[in-house]
Amino acid sequence: MLRYLTAGESHGSSLVGILEGMPAGIAVNTGLIDKELARRQQGYGRSARMKIESDKVAILSGVRSAVTTGGPIALQIINKDSSIDTLPKVQCPRPGHADLSGAIKYQTGDVRNILERASARETAMRVAIGALCKSLLTVFEIKIISHVVSIGGIEAHTCSLSPGEITELSETSPLRCADRAAEKLMMEEIDNMKEAKDTLGGIFEVITSGVPVGLGSHVQFDRKLDARLAAAVISIQAIKAVEFGMGCEVAKKTGSQVHDEIYYSQEKGFFRQTNRSGGIEGGISTGEDIVLRGYMKPIATLGKPLKSVHIETKEGAEATIERYDICAVPAAGVVAEAVCAFEIANALCEKFGADSLREMKSNFDGYRTLVRDF
């Protein structure tokens, strides 16, 4: 079983994470983790701070000579701005954030104690942990990508593209969007919002390919792979909905339009011609691509602040402006890749054991034979 905890505040000294349960023998490349961190920091519509961050990870344990030992892996990302102790008190909670509920729950008169941890800054560590998980998945030829499919109501058209094409186009796009025409409109809309001191939400898609049939299980509610992925994606800041495969559309369709008929061929074994299920049926991976989408609300800190109340005086006030992105959907997609990478890696470790990569690979190959001969 893989598990992880993260710690750290937005303006604290550093972000820290511990990932427990990784098999021994995985090659770890700090550069690859930093590359994921950089992917998270990009995106048209981000604030200036993104540039000063330029996160670098340090691996403090669990890896020796660039290979995992089986021990827990501690990661650290030093914050460039670690001014938390000198930053001013915050007393006008921002609508749409954990600010007010958090302050009441934890009984603090300084909302900074809440927002410093609730901030999406924390997701940098999740991306680093996800990058480690990707190192494991890569060995098994499992690949996770994300791209932006909608911003501010403008939709990208990518149905005709393969995951490979999507990757190529989105990785070179300032909005991580594979539809150049839509991208242009989205950027204009972001510029408009910047002008209007408002913010924009959108939709990202995560596609995981190469997942073997049989991860997750139908036997108990908390072992369903889609339930775990849903929790992971909703746990990302600002995500208000998640859908799998055909997603929300299923509610409008008939059964004959929704399910993926089953075929068999000598070379492919069992397969589908469609993947409306998004690669999961009954809480179990089908072997097709796992496709999910997250719906992100517009950033809750606006240049034109929303109404709030001063928590001490109880008088009406403008919400504090802590930070200022116009749109962070591309970054959210990268974070979603990471949390999905963890869940898939966890399911993989559960199914194939996770002591040494050598043993895990042997088990994986054995299962592949069982699947082929089924």
Place this chain on the structure above:
Amino acid sequence: MLRYLTAGESHGSSLVGILEGMPAGIAVNTGLIDKELARRQQGYGRSARMKIESDKVAILSGVRSAVTTGGPIALQIINKDSSIDTLPKVQCPRPGHADLSGAIKYQTGDVRNILERASARETAMRVAIGALCKSLLTVFEIKIISHVVSIGGIEAHTCSLSPGEITELSETSPLRCADRAAEKLMMEEIDNMKEAKDTLGGIFEVITSGVPVGLGSHVQFDRKLDARLAAAVISIQAIKAVEFGMGCEVAKKTGSQVHDEIYYSQEKGFFRQTNRSGGIEGGISTGEDIVLRGYMKPIATLGKPLKSVHIETKEGAEATIERYDICAVPAAGVVAEAVCAFEIANALCEKFGADSLREMKSNFDGYRTLVRDF
């Protein structure tokens, strides 16, 4: 901490559940549980089997003289049809079910070993467990309702209705729908589908009112209340998407249209005039109604069977017809109430301790004072 496990097959002798961690001193009324079980069994568009079931729960432990003792509560629902051992082998997996992936994962040549457990029959036990959780929530004046907001693309219009009105209308509706005009159209569409031997999906909404501010937490990904609720709802059979508050719509809006501004008055304390967040910000309950919606795909077993493959001969075949509902969205809503009841009850027990109801109430009241005086 509350936890539960369920067991049992669709045509096995019985369904069994154990709910652990309930405080001592809660009045338990078997009749109320049975009423919830009956709510789950109703709904226009269900198969004939629903009638023969008419589930009754037996409480086997943890309750004495109709009051919880603090011990684990074992529940049992006897299946009317317990023919599992004599039922025929199933070898043509049904698209849209756990059938094929489950059979490969568990290496069985008889898909019945999978479908008997994967069946939504299992949700009867979750409803019973949720009913127990509701008994706890009721003490704290927390109320959970559900209603159908869409079937087959036909939408109910309920924006102008209060939760009370919705309850009244949906509880007397054969489709658990609070919009009589929409309901009529939905029933017609169900009749059409019956004719066409096809099936229909839809959307249900769950509204939890009376939740105190401060359940869940922003501090760690797996403690976010919305993440837990999302997992719970997605774990229900056939649910392909879940959304909170304004949900998917947030992706199209600007920040000024999405967030709930903060107000304060002497008698209400902090409050909102809108509830677009669906009662959760930063993974923490705001004190407003928790509103979520689940998107259900059409039932995967069709009267007009989908294409499949015989798992032994590998020849093309029609999918097995195991059972036959046209639409089960109303039931799914009732199940969703149950799984949400568990998650809210769990968060409540975590925050207020869960040894005895007396102590829990005292802690709850103490917190209410802290909130009021914040």
Place this chain on the structure above:
Amino acid sequence: MLRYLTAGESHGSSLVGILEGMPAGIAVNTGLIDKELARRQQGYGRSARMKIESDKVAILSGVRSAVTTGGPIALQIINKDSSIDTLPKVQCPRPGHADLSGAIKYQTGDVRNILERASARETAMRVAIGALCKSLLTVFEIKIISHVVSIGGIEAHTCSLSPGEITELSETSPLRCADRAAEKLMMEEIDNMKEAKDTLGGIFEVITSGVPVGLGSHVQFDRKLDARLAAAVISIQAIKAVEFGMGCEVAKKTGSQVHDEIYYSQEKGFFRQTNRSGGIEGGISTGEDIVLRGYMKPIATLGKPLKSVHIETKEGAEATIERYDICAVPAAGVVAEAVCAFEIANALCEKFGADSLREMKSNFDGYRTLVRDF
């Protein structure tokens, strides 16, 4: 990951358990479970009630045609005496039981609400669950036995016996003791205590043989195999100490007397000539027999009652006499086998995956090759 929950009271309608995570394909023999239940009920020095119990298990789910399906396995043991609702209130808590602390914790005026669940009657279900785990272990040629090594200070001498000999002798002993001479003295001591209306404790030993090297892990405190086994054994009613291998004696010895030197031979691979560690080093199984001992206190209900206080009147009183065994060490050993069987089975499932027995065996064999070639 295996997990289980139990439920049920001593005089409730039944005991219930759910075991989750067992691989599909294990042959299950109800007779073998009942045999384990019978082993738990025997033992010189038990009360008359033991005879009326004669427990039989019913498997309610997860097993079809006597083979596990991978689904959760629900077990039930019907209580012969299910008079809980008519049994008198208990208000004089018994020293040495959960009675008083439990009543305060759960705020009940009737100690019966506590003692009915705290009773060792509950261990019948744990024995049933352990019996299922043994069915799994048997496939991998892992064997768990127990025997009584001391009662009332009288020690059995079994150092010269092999596990096979111990089994043979203890299974035919009314005290589950492999030393016939000691057994005789123990029985006399039990007779004396019966006369004196007092009770006796003792020590049992559990030996698990056939465990592969490499279960458990040193990498995190809660993954150490001995830590898990210790918790399991201490969780058995009346156990006040647990030791591994040389156990308490290690505190008096020097390093050169305590550690097991390492040898290698072509046919055995790495091996030890001694097993003072009890088969676990650094929280990991060494491949030698896992040997642990539990120290059981004398039964807390005495024929000659201890001093107590009436919880309502607060006046001095004799402790309630709820039930009356003189000595239950043999039974505790059987329960310990069961809880150890669960922990070993869990570690095995963690290491080798637990979807189907076929896959698990293949993984196990693959690992054996890795070990042999190490």
Place this chain on the structure above:
Amino acid sequence: MLRYLTAGESHGSSLVGILEGMPAGIAVNTGLIDKELARRQQGYGRSARMKIESDKVAILSGVRSAVTTGGPIALQIINKDSSIDTLPKVQCPRPGHADLSGAIKYQTGDVRNILERASARETAMRVAIGALCKSLLTVFEIKIISHVVSIGGIEAHTCSLSPGEITELSETSPLRCADRAAEKLMMEEIDNMKEAKDTLGGIFEVITSGVPVGLGSHVQFDRKLDARLAAAVISIQAIKAVEFGMGCEVAKKTGSQVHDEIYYSQEKGFFRQTNRSGGIEGGISTGEDIVLRGYMKPIATLGKPLKSVHIETKEGAEATIERYDICAVPAAGVVAEAVCAFEIANALCEKFGADSLREMKSNFDGYRTLVRDF
């Protein structure tokens, strides 16, 4: 719920820990943590390295202006010697360590990958985490102490001493032993062993006072307070046995000699005149001192190395000498305080909620009233 993970190797860059779930509002004093770290490093019979270590903790998150925020607390202890990458390969596993089993499990040809993590160096982080937990316990006037009661078979006589006296004497003793006469003999024995290049084990006792009645629970095996404490203590390196209260002695006594009769007085409420149970009955704290003892084996690395086998050549060899303490029982006692502090704090958070200290205290006080009025 409190939880924690640790990471880090003996000669890695640092030890890292994350403690999750601590309530907001606890005053944290880094000096107090360092004092605990220093207590762990002392003890007659330790190697020279102990001096160079002189651990200092850095708090990286979760604490602001010396007060907890409710966020996860990341701790770091920089290793003075972080030469892990240049240290030589280890191929002669040391008997009594995780070395051999770990290397096979994780399939590594360099035992250093195992021993660096398995080393008791890791317990420094557990002591730091325990120190944080003690900060919480202090607020509730719960105090945890430890002392050495036996080394190399020499027993300290401390029955007549109060916890206060034990603390005073042991805190000023180079062996953390409260019996000056025994201490002298123990030191002589340590000197002898140093001469003989051998090592010594012993016994420590942990006493927790001020624990309210009602922590832990009898209702499920894994909620018993003694089971959790047993796992925690056995998880400490080199501990081979754990006992509660009268401990192993119970096996030789009669019921009338073992159980603690119950009394009541107006000012004390329910109380005991003896505490043979060690403060836990039925898995629940009784309100009396929680007393447990851990039995530590002699350090497994001997100056006069034990027999081993070179894992590559398979030829007989002397075990590697990695490090060299003669006796570490005093340190083990300090570590045991820490792991017990975590378990007690966790049980406390479970019972009283753990959002803010203010709320927790209010709940605690309310419960005290319930207990008093019971």
